[in-house]
Amino acid sequence: MTERNPIAANSSSPDSDFSSQQWSFELSDYMSFADIELQQVDPTANNQSFVYQANEIAGGSSNIEGSSSYTRDTNTTMSGTALTQGTYWKNEVNKRVAFKTMTEIEILDDGYRWRKYGKKMVKNSPNPRNYYRCSVEGCPVKKRVEKDKDDSRYVITTYEGLHTHSTSS
DNA sequence: CGAATTTGACCAGCGC
C-alpha cells in the first residue's frame, strides 16, 4: 500500500476533502449498511483494476437496512484511459461496493457488458442516476452510475453482486 | 435483423 492519491495530492482537492464529510454524507445517504461487523478490503490489490476488486468483494445482494458502521478505504488505480480514485465501502454481508472515479468519460469499459435498465433523478443530485445490469444471462450483478453532484468530473459507481462468468467484452 | 437504449409507468418501502 504505497500508492496514495496522486490526484488529490496534486489537484485542488486535498486529502481531507477526499475523505471528509462531503463524501461520507453523499454516499451514506443512499448507501445504508447493516449494523454488522465490516472488514476492510486489502489495498494491496491496487495494481489490479477496480473492476477486479469489485468482483472480489462483491457478492450476493439483499435488502440493506440501517446504517451504523461501515469501513471506508481509499485506493487509486489505472484502468485504461480512466484514472480511478476509488473510495469504496465493503460490507461482508451485503457485498456492495462503491467507487468514486475521476474520469472524463461516462461510459467506463470495465470488461463486462452492461445493459441499462433505468434512469432516475435523485433528489440529492442534479444529475440522473443510471442503472445497469450485466448482459450475461443469469448474472446477478447490478451497477449504478451517478455523477458527483459537486464535481461532474467524478463518477460514483456502485457494484452489487458477483459475476458468475468470465470476463468478456 | 437483432440487440441494446430510452423513457414513462408501475411498485414497494419509509416517513410524516
Place this chain on the structure above:
DNA sequence: GCGCTGGTCAAATTCG
C-alpha cells in the same frame, strides 16, 4: 393513510 423517493419493468425506438 397519503405522499415521496428509489428501484425496476417494459414497450417503443434507435443503432450497428
